[in-house]
Amino acid sequence: MKTLVSFFFLLILSNPLSVKNNLHLQKNKYIYFSSNLNSRGRDIVRISADGSGPRVKLTSNNGRGHYPHHNGPKLSPDGTKIAYHSDTDGHDNYSIWVMNIDGSNKRRLTKEEGLYSNWSADGKSIIFSGRRNGTWxxxxxxxxxxKEINLTQNYKKKKRPSWGATSTSHPDGKSIIYSYIREKVLYSMNLQTKEIKQISPNGESYTNPSFSKDGKRIAVNRKIDKSYDMITMSPxxxxxSLIVKNVISYSAPSWxxxxxxxxxxxxxKGNQELFKIxxxxxxEIQLTNNSNFDAFPTW
Structure with a gap:
């Protein structure tokens, strides 16, 4: 029996497609998000993808005299790590961190300000927003x-965004799409040429874009009148296409x-809750049902 089990294990390892499919199954087994389990701060927690089971807390109080906000988790392309931002140095003084999906091996990546982390397509880099030379x-x-690489060069171009940007990487690794939090305009950047194009219509508000895994669609929150709807669109x-109405605007969709x-x-019922559609x-399926702050889901 042991020989037979070993044979099948080796067969799986020798078949990249089987390994890839197994990783995909594991990746969508859990959802990771930010929640105020501790009333003094926020933690990255994990639940089953169907919303069942206990909340497993992956972060802790490691701030200087305060319980930090651990926000904005993003799962790596291979499903083994989580990038996020934390204000361990002081309230709202955020930097970029990475940890394993079980909460182990936490590492701070930026000494200076960092917010809204996301992964490059190959999982080798973290793309994020921060102020450098006083400019976002x-x-x-x-x-x-x-070493950091500045992708936008806003300071040199004398462009002064009033706040940072969220971004999403195309799976082919050739471009990103991003939107400044307060400007709410969608831009596409070619990562080789650094050419930037506006892709959202003038006069409309778009925020928190997210590429589908095949790169054919973007899910994004779009403001209509006084509320936001989640739509999908081509790159x-x-x-x-309208997907769902009345979403919380500052939390990105996740495919x-x-x-x-x-x-x-x-x-x-007046609470922020996680849903999947x-x-x-x-x-629509409601995944959480409580009075906690629940936002920034990723899987």
Whole structure:
């Protein structure tokens, strides 16, 4: 029996497709998000993808005289690590961190300000926003730590965004799409040429874009009148589809690996709750039901 088990184990290891499919199954087994389990701060927690089971807390009180806010978790492309931002140095003094999905091996990547982290397509770098020379920029740093690269060069171009930007990487690694939090305009940047194009219509508000795993669609929060709806669109800004109405604007949608479900944050009985929606049936499932702050889901 041991020989037979070993044979099948070796067969799986020798088949990259089997390994890849197994990783995908594991990646969508859990949801990671920010929650105020501790009333003094926020933690990165984990629950099962169907909302069942206990909340497993992955962060802790490691701030200087305060319980920090651990916010904005993003799961790496291979499903083994989480990038996030924490204000361990002082309230709202954020920097970029990375840890394993079980909460182990926490590492601080930036000495200076860092917010809204996301992964490069190959998982080797973290793309984030921070102020440099007093100006908000989009930057990139190796996921193992190292020298930052300034992608936007706003300071040199005399562009002065009033706040930072959230971003999402195309799976082919050639471009990102981003939106400054207060400006709410979608831009596409070619990572080789650094050419930037606006892809959202003038006069409309778009925030927190998220590429599907195949790179064919973007889920993004769009303001209509006084509320935000979650839509999907093509990477060039065309072919818009309404997915769900009245979402929490500052929390980015998150695609399943199959591309058939999207996580989002909405309101239920006055509380912020996690939901997922099937793009096939348009059926919504509420995953959390409590008075905690729950936001920034990733899987």
């Amino acid at each position: 920029e989009i930057l990139m740093v190796p996921a193992i730590g190292g 060039n800004g065309n072919s818009i 399943s690996d199959s591309g058939r479900e999207i996580l989002f944050v909405g309101s239920a 099937s793009l096939d049936t348009k059926k």
